[in-house]
Amino acid sequence: MSELHHECGIAAVYHLPGPASPLCPSQGPDEATRLLPRMLLDIQNRGQLSAGVTTFQPGRDRLLDTYKALGSVGEAFRLNHRGKAEALMSKLAGRAGVGHVRYATCGKDELDYAQPFERRHLQKRKWFAFGFNGQLANYAELRDQLLSEDENHVELATDTEIMMHEIAREIAGDRRPSLVEVMRNVAQRIDGAYSIALINAQGEMLVARDPLGVKPVSYAVENSLFAAASESVALLNLGFSVESIRSLEPGKAITISGGEMKVERFAESPRRAHCFFEWIYFANVASTMDGRSVYLARKALGEELARLETLDISQARDDEDPDTIVVPVPDTSKGAADAMAYRLGVPSVEGLMRNRYAGRTFIEGGDARKAKVAAKYTPLREVLEGKRVILVEDSIVRSTTMRELLSRLREVGGAREIHVRVACPPIVAPCFYGIDMSTIGELFAPPFLEGCRGDGGAADEAAFARMAEELGADSLRYLPIASIARAIGRPDGDLCQACITGQYPTTCGQQLYEIALEQAGATSPQSGRTYEAARTMA
Incomplete structure (x- = not known):
């Protein structure tokens, strides 16, 4: 139904070292990020509130450049105006990047909530941007814990900001964990469903899928071009062969560092919990998910x-x-x-x-x-x-x-x-x-x-x-x-x-359901979403 909405969708592209891929834009490997708006169009069904990208290009002053706007992909990237679209994509040109389309299940319909979220830092390894699809069932607990430490402050009412801070904590100080180690440690603290596409100012990329596989992620690599998206149709329409497109296994992450791509496990996956609604309603009918x-x-x-x-x-x-x-x-x-x-x-x-x-x-x-x-x-x-x-x-x-x-x-x-x-x-x-x-x-x-x-x-x-x-x-x-x-x-x-x-397939999800039942049975039911009431009713 038009009254039901998904949260968002992610996309990522990376031109690895080597000759230009036949799938790459005619401008060459250094402008591989021109593919991102095309990919986002194919997952537009997952969110129409905002669209955005973060691109990486070594040698430019702004190593990571983030652009996002309210509206559809076509509106955000001015696709109906050739000159403006070309100027925008030239400015954002890069060898690698991540993209995002959003519908709000938490947070407001404002540009501040549009993704990717970028966290700037003097040190390149601590400067990163990411797109997030999903929802953290223990959002309230994580937020309260962050606010209870030192003199922390949380600016926005969204679990995406919480995820950003959790990632930042793992790379704070003199620690130098790999991206898969960062994801492994963060995963131990979060309960919920998520897929993530992240890039840092060193040109390292991470694409990860939650251990239950609630949220879908597909990826492909041919010649020197790697791409990933919430749905396979975004890869198929770029020209990747059907045989090269596969679903990322739950609890696994794709990392690209030093020009080398790896698929590694960051969390155990004792069971699957694929969202059945993907097949019934959310996904593009041309997509294939988990086979x-x-x-x-x-x-x-x-x-x-x-x-x-x-x-x-x-x-x-x-x-x-x-x-x-x-x-x-x-x-x-x-x-x-x-x-x-x-x-x-x-x-x-x-x-x-x-x-x-x-x-x-x-x-x-x-x-x-x-x-x-x-x-x-x-x-x-x-x-x-x-x-x-x-x-x-x-x-x-x-x-x-x-x-x-x-x-x-x-x-x-x-x-x-x-x-x-x-x-x-x-x-x-x-x-x-x-x-x-x-x-x-x-x-x-x-x-x-x-x-x-x-x-x-x-x-x-x-x-x-x-x-x-x-x-x-x-x-x-x-x-x-x-x-x-x-x-x-x-x-x-x-x-x-x-x-x-x-x-529910997670502990915090089941706990939130108990709170929802209490709300429904209350003499004066509270307004607002259940996870927003969790802090006052727990």
């Missing part, structure tokens, strides 16, 4: 929906004028909708068009919610009028968009019936690992599901009926939890499914 195609996973989810469908469609298959049609909520639901329709033998049609140029709109007034939905989605009356519509959605989190969407499908589209099918189980618990849903009170499903098992039984069916009535749908069905592992093709124990089970 599983995002598209094929979504296709399998649609097949699961078809297998569980209870509507009688035996009389609906009329090639000339079908009574029943499947309509995806664009864009992430299309793969599931098409697969479901194919298995049921009914048409999958685009009865709902998305305005891909609406962007982040700011609308005020009593009808602001309805106006926002109208700005993004247009029902096609010629397709929907008089039809029984099976509306396929990837998830329902807060339900605000779905309510207005159903209203528009009836009022503008003229749909006779609307049966909502969700290619995901009900979201019943917050996420503390980088998805923008931090309290139980903001979620749609929990009030309806007390005493339900989540396996599609009779209690679930009764709850789904109440939810359908609340939303204004003729019926509503979710996938059971067991369908997720089957569709993704990974063992159930390899996935983080905390938001649909309430079972």
Whole structure:
């Protein structure tokens, strides 16, 4: 749903010693960082609030040069203005760099919170910049500990600053640890999910993935060019061969130092906890994550929906004028909708068009919610009028968009019936690992599901009926939890499914959930995100 957001995405590029790579820009190895905006465009789905890069080039006064701006990648890098874009990329030219796109799950929508974060220092080994994707579940504890020592001060309300200080502590004084040693020591103090792309003023680079593998990272190296990104599609579109692109294993880091690239383990990885939402919603459909195609996973989810469908469609298959049609909520639901329709033998049609140029709109007034939905989605009356519509959605989190969407499908589209099918189980618990849903009170499903098992039984069916009535749908069905592992093709124990089970893969995540439950049950529930309340309720 458009109401659900990921935190961010990272990218990195490094032209290693050797002849110019065929994939490198025509300007040569010293301007390899021109590739970063292209990579960020391919992971723009992970964040639209801001975009930025830090580049490294030996010999210039500003060894690390950071540029970041609010807005989309195209807006930030002036990609619609050839002259301005060229001037910017010439200024930022370098042999290596890291990039970032951001959506805020913590912190404000201000330039100060845009990444990469840069920490300047007189000594080159202590001067670094990095991009961070994820969320630290023990943010409050780390922040309080930092503030309790010496005369420390934390400027921003974001765990990215905390991570920056934790890295800085490891290289303070006369210590000269390698980057993988820095990551090894920092990892022992943090709880949560993260991927990091870091570069320092000595030209050393680190790309790391958390020990559980919650956040995805892909990388590739061909000839002299190394690149890494949150999603494989960013590498594929640079021209790397499919065979050269691989997922970074959880708990491992790629380091580049002295022109040599290594892949090393920095933390033990006793279990996996890949975020299942990457396959269902967040990731670009052209990406492959940990060996599983995002598209094929979504296709399998649609097949699961078809297998569980209870509507009688035996009389609906009329090639000339079908009574029943499947309509995806664009864009992430299309793969599931098409697969479901194919298995049921009914048409999958685009009865709902998305305005891909609406962007982040700011609308005020009593009808602001309805106006926002109208700005993004247009029902096609010629397709929907008089039809029984099976509306396929990837998830329902807060339900605000779905309510207005159903209203528009009836009022503008003229749909006779609307049966909502969700290619995901009900979201019943917050996420503390980088998805923008931090309290139980903001979620749609929990009030309806007390005493339900989540396996599609009779209690679930009764709850789904109440939810359908609340939303204004003729019926509503979710996938059971067991369908997720089957569709993704990974063992159930390899996935983080905390938001649909309430079972968290880290200690601090589970503790935050207990706080969230206390908040939800309080007579006067606190406002704000759960991790912000942790310090006062712990």
